[in-house]
Amino acid sequence: MLTHLLPLVLFSGLASAAPTPTLAALTYSTYLRDGFTPNAIATDPSGNIYVAGSILVDPAAFQITVLVIKLNPQATQYLYVRYLGGSVNDYANAITVDGAGNAYVAGSTLSPDFPVTAGGNLGAFPTGNAGGRSFVTKLDSSGNIVFSDLLGGSAASVAEAVAVTAAGQVVVSGISQSSGFPATTGAYSVPNTANHPYLLKLDAAGKTTVFSATGIGGSAVVVDASGDIYVAGTTSLLDYPTTPGTYQPTFPSFLVCASPVCPLSQGPNQYVTKVDPTGSRLIFSTAVSGTGSTTNAGLAIDKSGNAYLTGFAGAGYPYSVAPPPLSRSPSGSATIPAFPFLSKLDLNGQSLLFSVPVGGAGVQTDSAGAVYVGGRAGSSAGLVGSYAVPNNLPALASIPSQCLPNGLTIRNSAYVSQVDAASGSVLGTSFIGGSALIPSAVMLVGSTLWIAGATGAPDIPFTSNALAAALGPPNFGLNLGPGAYLAALDFSQPAPAAGTPQIGCILDAADFSPAGPVARYQLLSIFGTGLGPAVGVSANDNSTTNLAGAAVTFGSSPAILLYVSSTQINLAVPLVALSQPSAAMQVTVNGLASPTRQLPLTFANPHLFLNGQATFPLSITSPGFIPLALNSDRSVNSAANPAQSGSTVSVFVNGIVPNSQIVSDPVQLFATDGWRVTNLTQATPFVLRADVQVPSISTAILPPNSGCTQSLCNVSLVLFDDSGVPVSPHSGGAVFVSK
Numbered sequence: 001m002l003t004h005l006l007p008l009v010l011f012s013g014l015a016s017a018a019p020t021p022t023l024a025a026l027t028y029s030t031y032l033r034d035g036f037t038p039n040a041i042a043t044d045p046s047g048n049i050y051v052a053g054s055i056l057v058d059p060a061a062f063q064i065t066v067l068v069i070k071l072n073p074q075a076t077q078y079l080y081v082r083y084l085g086g087s088v089n090d091y092a093n094a095i096t097v098d099g100a101g102n103a104y105v106a107g108s109t110l111s112p113d114f115p116v117t118a119g120g121n122l123g124a125f126p127t128g129n130a131g132g133r134s135f136v137t138k139l140d141s142s143g144n145i146v147f148s149d150l151l152g153g154s155a156a157s158v159a160e161a162v163a164v165t166a167a168g169q170v171v172v173s174g175i176s177q178s179s180g181f182p183a184t185t186g187a188y189s190v191p192n193t194a195n196h197p198y199l200l201k202l203d204a205a206g207k208t209t210v211f212s213a214t215g216i217g218g219s220a221v222v223v224d225a226s227g228d229i230y231v232a233g234t235t236s237l238l239d240y241p242t243t244p245g246t247y248q249p250t251f252p253s254f255l256v257c258a259s260p261v262c263p264l265s266q267g268p269n270q271y272v273t274k275v276d277p278t279g280s281r282l283i284f285s286t287a288v289s290g291t292g293s294t295t296n297a298g299l300a301i302d303k304s305g306n307a308y309l310t311g312f313a314g315a316g317y318p319y320s321v322a323p324p325p326l327s328r329s330p331s332g333s334a335t336i337p338a339f340p341f342l343s344k345l346d347l348n349g350q351s352l353l354f355s356v357p358v359g360g361a362g363v364q365t366d367s368a369g370a371v372y373v374g375g376r377a378g379s380s381a382g383l384v385g386s387y388a389v390p391n392n393l394p395a396l397a398s399i400p401s402q403c404l405p406n407g408l409t410i411r412n413s414a415y416v417s418q419v420d421a422a423s424g425s426v427l428g429t430s431f432i433g434g435s436a437l438i439p440s441a442v443m444l445v446g447s448t449l450w451i452a453g454a455t456g457a458p459d460i461p462f463t464s465n466a467l468a469a470a471l472g473p474p475n476f477g478l479n480l481g482p483g484a485y486l487a488a489l490d491f492s493q494p495a496p497a498a499g500t501p502q503i504g505c506i507l508d509a510a511d512f513s514p515a516g517p518v519a520r521y522q523l524l525s526i527f528g529t530g531l532g533p534a535v536g537v538s539a540n541d542n543s544t545t546n547l548a549g550a551a552v553t554f555g556s557s558p559a560i561l562l563y564v565s566s567t568q569i570n571l572a573v574p575l576v577a578l579s580q581p582s583a584a585m586q587v588t589v590n591g592l593a594s595p596t597r598q599l600p601l602t603f604a605n606p607h608l609f610l611n612g613q614a615t616f617p618l619s620i621t622s623p624g625f626i627p628l629a630l631n632s633d634r635s636v637n638s639a640a641n642p643a644q645s646g647s648t649v650s651v652f653v654n655g656i657v658p659n660s661q662i663v664s665d666p667v668q669l670f671a672t673d674g675w676r677v678t679n680l681t682q683a684t685p686f687v688l689r690a691d692v693q694v695p696s697i698s699t700a701i702l703p704p705n706s707g708c709t710q711s712l713c714n715v716s717l718v719l720f721d722d723s724g725v726p727v728s729p730h731s732g733g734a735v736f737v738s739k
Contacts, residue, residue, distance in 0.1 A: 024416065024418070024428060024430040024449070024489040024490055024491045024493065025489065025490045025493035025595065026430060026432075026461060026463065026487065026488075026489055026595065027448065027463065027465075027488050027489065027490045028074070028075055028463050028465060028466065028486070028487055028488035029432070029460065029461045029462055029463045029466065029485075029486075029487040029488075030075075030460075030462055030463070030466030030467055030485070030486055030487070031455060031458040031460060031462070031466075031483055031484070031485060031516075032051075032467065032483065032484035032485060032486045033055070033067075033069075033483055033484050034482070034483040035055050035056040035057075035059075035482065035483060036053055036054075036055045036056075036067055036483055036484040037053045037054050037055070037440075037454045037482070037484065038051045038052070038053035038440055038441070038452040038453060038454065038484045038485075038486075039052060039053045039054070039091075039092060039093050039094070039440050039441065040052045040053070040092065040093065040094045040095040040440070040441050040452075041095070041441045041442070041443045041450055041451075041452040042095045042096050042097045042103070042443060043097060043443055043445050043450070044097045044098075044099070044100075044101045044141075045099055045101075046073065046101070047073030047445055047446075048070055048071065048072060048073055048079060048101065049070070049071040049072075049073065049075050049443075049445075049450060049486075050068065050069070050070050050071075050095055050097055050103050051068070051069050051071070051095075051452050051484070051486065052066070052067070052068045052069075052092040052094070052095035052103075052105050052107075053066075053067060053092055053440075053452075053484065054066060054067065054090070054091045054092060054107075055067040055083075057083070063088070063089060064089045064090065064091065065083055065084065065085030065086075065089070065090045066083065066084040066085050066090045066091065066092040066105065066107060067081070067082070067083055067084075067092070068080075068081075068082040068084065068092065068095065068103060068105055068139065068143070069081050069082070070082075070103070070143065071467075073445070074465065075465075075467060075486060075488065076465055076467060077467075078467075079143075080142060080143035081143075082139060082143040084105065084115065084137060084145075084148075085109065085111055085114060085115075086109065086111025086112065086113040086114040086115070087111050087112075087113050088109075088110040088111040088112070089109075089110045089111070090107065090108070090109040090110070090111055090114060090135075091107045091108050091109070091132075091158075092105050092106070092107040093106060093107045093108070093158070093159060093160045093161070093174075093219075094106045094107070094159065094160060094161045094162045095162065096162050096163055096164055097164075098164045098168065100141065101140075101141035102138055102139065102140055102141065102146065103138070103139045103143075104136060104137070104138050104139075104162050104164055104170055105136070105137045105139065105162070106134070106135065106136045106137075106159035106160070106161065106162035106172050106174070107134075107135060107158070107159055108132040108133065108134055108135065108157070108158040108159060108174075109132055109133055109135050109150075110132045114133075114135060114148075114150065115137075115145060115148050116148050116149065116150055117145065117146075117147045117148045117149070117206070119206075119207040131156025131157075131177050131178060132156060132157070132158065133150045133151065133152060133156065133157060134150070134151040134152050134157040134158060134159035134172065134174050135148065135149060135150050135151065135159060136148075136149050136151065136159060136162060136170060136172050136202070136206070137149070138170070138206060146206070147205065147206035147207070148206075149202065149206050149207075151172060151200065152176060152181045152182065152198070153180060153181065153182045154180055155176050155177070155178045155179065155180040155181035155182075155193060156176070156177040156178040157174055157175060157176045157177055157178075157181060157198065158174050158175050158177065159172050159173070159174040160173060160174040160175065160218070160219040160220075160233075161173045161174065161217075161218065161219055161220050161221040161231070162221065163221045163222060163223045163229075164223070165201075165223050165227060165277075166225070166227075167204065168204035169201050169202060169203055169204055169210060170201065170202040170204075170206065171199070171200070171201050171221055171223055171229060172199075172200055172201075172202070172221075173197065173198065173199045173200075173217035173218055173219075173221045173231050173233075174197065174198060174217060174219075175195070175196070175197055175198070175217075176193040176194065176195070176196055176197070176198050176214065177194065177195065178193070178194050179192050179193055179194045180193065181193035181196075181198050181212075181214050182212055183212050183213060183214045184209060184211045184212045184213075184279075186211070186278065186280050187211040187212055187213040187214075187278070187279040187280055188213040188214070188215060188216050188241075188275070188279060188280060188281075188282065189213060189214045189215060190214050190215030190239075193214045193215070195237065196214060196215050196237065197214075197215065197216060197217030197218055197231075197233060197235070197240075198212065198213065198214050198215075198216075198217045199212075199213045199216050199217035199221075199229065199231060199275065199279060200212040200213065200279070201277075201279065210279075211278055211279035211280070212279070213275070213279040213280075215240070215241060216231065216240075216241060216273055216275060216282070216285070217231050217233065218231040218232050218233020218234075218271070218273070218296070218299075219232070219233045219234065219296060220232045220233065220296065220298055220299035221299075222299055222300065222301045224301055224305065226277075227277035228274055228275065228276060228277060228283060229274070229275045229276075229277065229279070230272065230273070230274050230275075230299060230301055230307060231272070231273050231275065231299075232270070232271065232272040232273075232296050232298075232299035232307070232309055233270070233271060233296055234268045234269065234270055234271075234294070234295045234296045234311075235251075235268065235269055235271060236265065236266045236267065236268050236269070237266075238251050238253060238266065240269075240271055240285075240287075241273075241282060241285055242271070242285045242286055242287060243282050243283075243284050243285045243286070243349075245350060246284050246285065246286035246348075246349045246350055247286045247287075247288065247345060247349060247350055247351060247352050248286050248287040248288060248289065249286060249287070250287070251269045251271075251287045251289065252269060252287070252289050252290065252291055252316070253266065254266070254267050254291055254292065255267065256268075256292075256293055267292065267293045267314075268293050268294060268295055269287050269289040269294055270287065270288050270289050270294040270295065270296045270309065270311060270313075271285065271286065271287050271288065271289075271296075272285070272286060272288060272299065272307050272309060272345060272349065273285040273286075274307075274349065283349075284348060284349030284350075285349070286345075286349045288309055288318075288343055288345065288352065289313075289317070290313055290314065290315060290316030290317035290318060291314075291315050291316030292313065292314025292315035292316055292317070293312075293313070293314045293338070294311065294312070294313045294314065294317060295311045295312050295313075296309060296310075296311040297310055297311040297312065297359075297360050297361055297362065298310040298311065298359070298361070298362040298363040298373070298441075298442075299363065300363045300364055300365045300371070301365070302365045302421065303367065304347055305347030306344055306345065306346055306347050306353070306421075307344070307345040307347075307349070308342065308343070308344055308345075308363050308365060308371055308421075309341070309342070309343045309344075309345065309363070310340065310341060310342050310343075310359035310360055310361070310362065310363040310373050311340070311341060311359075311360055312338040312339065312340055312341070312360050312389065313338060313339060313340075313341050314338050317339070317341060317355065318343075318352055318355055319339075319341065319355045319356065319357060320352070320354040320355050320356065320424060321354075321355075321356055321357070321394075321424070323339045323357040324339070324357070324390060324392040324393070324394075338388070338389060339357045339389070339390070339393070340357055340358055340359045340360030340373075340375055340376075340389065340393070341355055341356070341357060341358075341359065341360070342354075342355070342356050342358050342359040342363065342371065342373050342419060342424070343355040344371075344421070344424065353424075354423065354424030355424070356394075356419065356424040356425075356426070357393055357394060357395075358373055358375060358393065358394070358395040358417050358419060358426055358429075359373030359374065359375050359417065360373070360374070360375050360376055360389070361373070361374035361375055361376055361414070361438075361439040361440060361441070361442065361451075361453070362374045362439070362440070362441045362442035362443075362451075363442070364442055364443060364444035364449065365421065365444075366444060366447075369420065369421045369422060370418055370419065370420065370421055370427065370491075371418070371419040371420075371421045372416065372417070372418055372419070372442060372444055372449045372491070373416065373417050373419065373442070374414065374415075374416050374439040374441070374442040374449075374451050374453075375393075375395065375414065375415045375416065375417060375439070376389055376412060376413065376414050376415070376437075376438060376439055377389045377390070377391050377393065377396060377404055377405050377412070377413050377415070378405035378410070378411050378412030378413055378438075379405070379407070379411060379412065391404040391405060394426065395415065395417050395426050395429045396415065396429065396431070398429070399415075399429075399431045399504055400504040400505065400527035400528060400567060402505070402507060402512060402525070402527045403431060403433055403504045403505035403507075403527055406512075408625070409435060409507075409511055409512050409513035409514070410433075410434075410435050410512075410513070410514060411435060411436050411456075412434070412435075412436050412437055412438050412456075413431065413432065413433055413434055413437055414431075414432040414433075414434065414437045414438070414439040414451065414453060414485075415429055415430060415431045415432060416429070416430050416432075416442065416449050416451055416489050417429045417430075418449075418491050428491065430489050431504060431505070432451075432460065432461060432487060433460060433461055433504075433505045433514055434455055434457075434459055434460035434461075434485070434514055435456065435457055435459050435513055435514045436455060436456025436457060436482075437453060437454075437455045437456075437460055437485055438453050438454050438455075439451050439452070439453035439485075440452060440453045440454065441453075446492075447490055447491050447492035448488050448489065448490045448491070448492075449488070449489050449491065450486070450487070450488050451485075451486075451487050451488075451489070452484065452485065452486050453484075453485045454482060454483070454484065454485065455482065455483060455484070455485040456482050457482075457516060458483065458516045458517065458600075459513065459514040459515065459516030460485055460514070460516065461487075461506075461597055462516075462582075462597065462598040462599065462600065463596075463597070463598055464584055464596060464598045466598065497592060499530050499589070499590065499592055500530055500592045500593075500594065501528065501529070501530040501531050501550075501587040501588070501589045501592060501593070501594040502528045502529045502530055502594060503526055503527075503528045503587065503594055503595070503597060504527045504528040504529070505526075505527055505528075506524055506525075506526050506527075506585075506597065506599075507524065507525045507526075507527065508522065508523070508524060508525075508605075508607045508654065508655065509523035509524055509525045509570055509654060510523065510607040510608060510609040510610065510652070510653075510654035510655070511607050511608060511609070511610050511625065512525070512610075513607065515599065516600065517599070517600040517601065517602040517605060518573050518599050518600070518601060518602065518605060518655075519573065519601070519602050519603065519604050519605040519655045519656065519657060520573050520574065520575045520576060520578075520601070520657050521572050521573060521575065521655075521656075521657050521658065521685070521686050522572070522573045522605055522607075522654060522655040522686075523562075523570065523571070523572055523573075523654050523655075523686050523687070524570070524571055524572075524573060525568060525569070525570050525571075526552070526568065526569040526571070526587065527567060527568055528567065528587075528594075529566065529567060530566060530589060530592070531550065531564065531565065531566055531567060531568060531569050531587060531589060532547070532548055532549070532550040532564035532565050532566055532568075532569060532589055533548045533549070533550075533564065533565060533566065534565070534566050535565070536563060536564065536565035536568070537563070537564055537565070538562065538563045539560075539561055539562050539563065542560060542562075542572075542684070542685050542686070543560060544560065544561050544562075545558035545559065545560060545561060546558075546561070547561040547563075547564045548564050549589055549590040550564040550569060550587070550588070550589045550590075551587075551588045551589075552569060552571050552585065552586070552587050552588075553585070553586055553588070554573060554574050554576055554583035554584070554585050554599070555576060555580070555583045555584055557574035557575070557576045557583070558574060559571040559572060559573060559574050559585075560572040560574065569587065572685075572686045573599075575657070576601065578603070580601060581600065581601060582598055582599060582600045582601055583598070583599055583601060584596045584597070584598055584599075585597045585598070585599050603657075604655060604656050604657065605655035605656075606653045606654070606655045606656055606669070607653070607654045607655050608625065608627035608628075608651055608652065608653060608654075609627060609628045609651070609652040609653075609654065609687075610625060610626065610627055610628060611626045611627060611628040611629070611636065611637075611638075626735075626736075627651050627652075627735065628651065628652055629643070629649045629650065629651050629735050630649060630650040630651075631643045631644075631647065631649055632644075632647045632648050632649065634650075637649060637735055637736050638736060639736050641736070642736035642737050642738040643694050643735060643736065643737050643738065644694070644737075644738055645694060645695070645696050645737060645738065646693070646694055646695075646696040647693070647694050648678055648691050648692065648693050648694070649691070649692060649694060649735055650689050650690065650691050650692075651689075651690050651692065651735075652683060652687050652688070652689055652690075653669070653687070653688040653689075653690055654686065654687060654688075656669070656688050658682055658685060658686075658688075669688070669690055671690075671692050674695035675692045675693060675694065675695060675713075676692065676693045677690055677691070677692050678691045678692065678693050679691040694713065694735070694737055695713065713735055713737045
């Protein structure tokens with residue numbers, strides 16, 4: 001739990017020392033589109049950016065279809081936006097682009113009317129065989145369909161990876177979910193394809209199957225210059241083929257359980273396979289796993305034929321350096337801690353050259369001897385149950401602890417790392433942030449690594465050149481939920497001069513949630529390095545704009561500084577014009593300036609100050625926010641000191657412009673869940689005190705919509721306009737109430 005109790009406490013310190021990180025330059029960062037979940041990213045020789053995934057097109061019916069977007073090399077302009085699908089649900093899992101700018105998209109469809117071109121019905125939709133079908137679609141440089149094929153005959157299947165050969169042939173791999181996936185004569189095959197991978201190659205016209213192999217394949221595929229095919233994936237089957245003399249010719253056998261009541265079953269293992277161009281001969285095939293669950297999330301091949309694998313691993317993974325200790329979740333739930341890995345396998349599949357705990361969200365190599373990986377810290381659903389990626393990764397050692405996931409205000413964060421391909425040493429890490437950011441894929445263009453993923457909210461960093469987010473309306477982000485994230489990080493930038501301020505993350509000062517759109521007079525905390533003097537200094541008024549050599553500007557407007565130190569700045573967003581949709585924020589310390597961050601501006605963004613010392617009763621299994629609340633006698637609300645039913649408690653709100661600064665339409669704050677706001681008082685120029693009446697609660701019956709569970713009652717505050725439409729996010733928490 002966070003450790004600030006009162007607004008006054010927040011303004012007086014909370015500094016945290018951290019070593020100066022080695023960071024790549026964040027040259028592009030944006031919330032891209034709402035409802036869009038990117039799964040793959042690619043580029044063409046001109047540097048154009050292609051992103052493929054699935055988008056929610058009908059929220060009422062929860063209908064999902066494929067979305068492919070093409071952006072210019074700077075990602076400042078859409079070149080095309082292509083929806084692809086039928087009347088049910090369609091999913092894109094992979095994309096690749098050839099030298100002419102044709103995009104090849106692979107995935108699965110449940111739509112019987114999925115667009116299929118003449119001769120492309122290689123996978124039918126017969127009645128009586130439930131499940132989707134794999135597809136691969138070729139789009140020309142303008143986004144028009146060149147060909148679109150269903151794959152796998154009548155077998156239910158999912159395409160997970162796609163690649164293109166130098167001759168334009170299309171290689172697709174995935175999983176057959178039922179028996180009967182067709183294999184061609186001479187290709188590798190298994191008698192029963194149910195739950196087994198497949199690997200196939202189509203001719204350049206997309207009408208003829210060059211080969212179809214079953215029992216081999218995976219979720220990642222790469223074709224080398226000689227036409228050999230590398231696949232990597234995850235399997236819970238012990239009969240996936242391996243070859244003698246390889247690194248790990250036998251799959252580890254171990255049992256896992258996805259929930260406290262589930263039956264034990266074989267856990268997932270990682271593998272990598274090299275196949276000849278005809279799909280008939282395994283050049284090598286080996287497991288690369290430990291004694292716990294191992295899942296693959298990416299594959300890359302260097303010019304010498306060495307393979308690089310990334311993903312997440314549990315106990316016993318063969319790291320070449322000692323990872324941090326691995327233990328079960330302290331909650332005792334099915335959430336199992338897992339560490340990322342980046343592993344290098346030699347060109348013959350015989351030796352593991354290194355395995356280091358970094359990555360887990362895509363891998364790329366360059367010709368200069370570096371490897372690039374996307375990574376994540378936080379919790380997410382896994383193949384078996386769920387797993388949590390700890391914060392104590394060596395690659396994240398330089399990141400301020402306040403920026404990392406805490407299970408409350410920050411659940412998932414992303415980063416990218418550059419790794420020496422010879423030794424596995426991490427050369428640099430750049431942290432991205434956000435409260436619910438899950439990276440899915442990376443792509444290297446020159447020295448710039450592009451990363452795409454999903455974000456649960458638009459509270460991620462923005463740059464001034466971002467497509468739409470930074471230039472949105474004044475209330476940008478208030479009604480936007482899960483959507484797509486896109487960023488670029490340039491690893492060729494020179495190291496900043498000593499003492500240059502570096503921003504690790506920007507958080508709301510009340511609850512330490514990541515700042516996305518911000519309101520005027522909202523209190524923010526910046527964490528990083530080089531932000532001010534070694535010994536923290538507090539301002540003695542509410543008008544200081546330069547403190548111990550540190551200043552923060554929002555465009556041409558100086559922010560009001562409350563506290564500065566080498567690792568933290570507390571500030572109030574200045575009163576920039578209400579018509580201004582965003583502002584470029586920059587930190588300057590003794591004449592040295594940080595890179596700018598573009599912050600969208602909104603009318604109001606209320607956040608409740610948290611009570612960092614409050615704890616939940618043992619009977620409460622799903623903790624959330626506990627705001628700083630004062631009972632009617634002005635004592636601090638807690639489990640041992642609950643408010644009385646029907647009494648009034650006071651909470652403190654950040655992110656609302658004082659009425660004294662508003663010409664018309666003064667702020668009207670409302671409560672939900674049966675609570676009632678009785679009085680609003682300006683506690684400081686930046687903090688509002690809201691007195692709210694607790695619902696009357698019977699010891700026997702909880703009234704409808706009371707928001708009460710056991711001894712906790714939820715209170716949520718929100719602003720409405722004159723027509724009753726919310727103009728701010730809800731900000732809520734749980735107050736202890738005696739029944």
